[in-house]
Amino acid sequence: xxTGFFHDERTLWHFGAIHTGNIxxxxxxxxSNGNFMxxxxxxxxxxVSLLEVxxxxxxxxxxGAEPADDEALRRVHPRDYLDRFAxxxxxxxxxxxxxxxxxxxxxxxxRLSTGLAVAAxxxxxxxxxxxxYAMTRPPGHHCLPDQGYGFCLLANGAIAxxxxxxxxxxxxxxxxxxxxxxxxxxxxxxxxxPDVLTISLHQDNCYPINSGAASERGSGRGExxxxxxxxxxxxxxxxxxxxxxxxxxxxxRRYRPELIVIASGVDANALxxxxxxxxxxxxxxxxxxxxxxxxxxxxxxxxxxIHEGGYSEVYVPFCAxxxxxxxxxxxxxxxxxxxxxxxxxxxxxxxRALQRRLLVEQAETLDFAARA
Ligand code: ZN
Numbered sequence: 001x002x003t004g005f006f007h008d009e010r011t012l013w014h015f016g017a018i019h020t021g022n023i024x025x026x027x028x029x030x031x032s033n034g035n036f037m038x039x040x041x042x043x044x045x046x047x048v049s050l051l052e053v054x055x056x057x058x059x060x061x062x063x064g065a066e067p068a069d070d071e072a073l074r075r076v077h078p079r080d081y082l083d084r085f086a087x088x089x090x091x092x093x094x095x096x097x098x099x100x101x102x103x104x105x106x107x108x109x110x111r112l113s114t115g116l117a118v119a120a121x122x123x124x125x126x127x128x129x130x131x132x133y134a135m136t137r138p139p140g141h142h143c144l145p146d147q148g149y150g151f152c153l154l155a156n157g158a159i160a161x162x163x164x165x166x167x168x169x170x171x172x173x174x175x176x177x178x179x180x181x182x183x184x185x186x187x188x189x190x191x192x193x194p195d196v197l198t199i200s201l202h203q204d205n206c207y208p209i210n211s212g213a214a215s216e217r218g219s220g221r222g223e224x225x226x227x228x229x230x231x232x233x234x235x236x237x238x239x240x241x242x243x244x245x246x247x248x249x250x251x252x253r254r255y256r257p258e259l260i261v262i263a264s265g266v267d268a269n270a271l272x273x274x275x276x277x278x279x280x281x282x283x284x285x286x287x288x289x290x291x292x293x294x295x296x297x298x299x300x301x302x303x304x305x306i307h308e309g310g311y312s313e314v315y316v317p318f319c320a321x322x323x324x325x326x327x328x329x330x331x332x333x334x335x336x337x338x339x340x341x342x343x344x345x346x347x348x349x350x351x352r353a354l355q356r357r358l359l360v361e362q363a364e365t366l367d368f369a370a371r372a
Pocket of ligand 1: 018136180265267308309310
């Protein structure tokens, strides 16, 4: 038994829109040298590289996967969306929605990315692996059923969860989304359903704008099974760990999931160009430790992390490496070169007290007894 690491080099060949920094090039924005993409392959490739040079990869069960098949995709996406996407892909590329650009073969690469998530969940549910990390690219949590969104072209995590429900007759799956942006796609897909609990921790009103308010808690039969935990910009390490302790842990204990899936963006890191949250590698390690403990307590350790965002070429690898080490229960000699620098920038007492008070208030609204 082991921790699986699902990866395929071809996912790093996906080509999105040309950006300068995090802004689409064009108009007043001069193109940068090197056709830099905001959702570039480099941060993800460097995760894989760091795992290899640290020796951690040798302790993981490294696997690939088949592209997700039509049956799996169709549980989430309508036929006309898939046909439109496939036709554009065959024609050299295009866009299937806001920040939804792709190059030649983008559809096949996206299906492969989804396939990694599906295979990771399946291997954990069959007991072939203890837990798993799916190194998906393009990501998935912003994607809507009929529209790509926010660099996400297929809803990787939602498709993997739907496949698990179909194959294993699950009645309670929890998706914990700690990508720094709101998991609006996952929310939209499961908003009306009680069999999937979605919890999104995100920087308040970062992306998409006007999305992910704490008051959005699902609808119909899904009322109460969709939680949003917006965090103040700059909240840092404490904001995330308090959110896990005050909201996520009691929500999961009340729900008692049979499987926990993490939408594992690492863009809450302090150096990320697409957010302002000041988390560091030890934040991610501690978050994974909490998620793992909850999975052990509630669902026999069945835990799958599916990669989402993370855009700092230098810092994403250290943050992802720390949480993958924690998932696998191993430690290497890798040291975070900016940990001291980021720890020194954590918010002061007044900000920390305010963020904590907001989380305690939300926990009370949800009838979770706030613990000291
Ligand atoms: Zn993100």
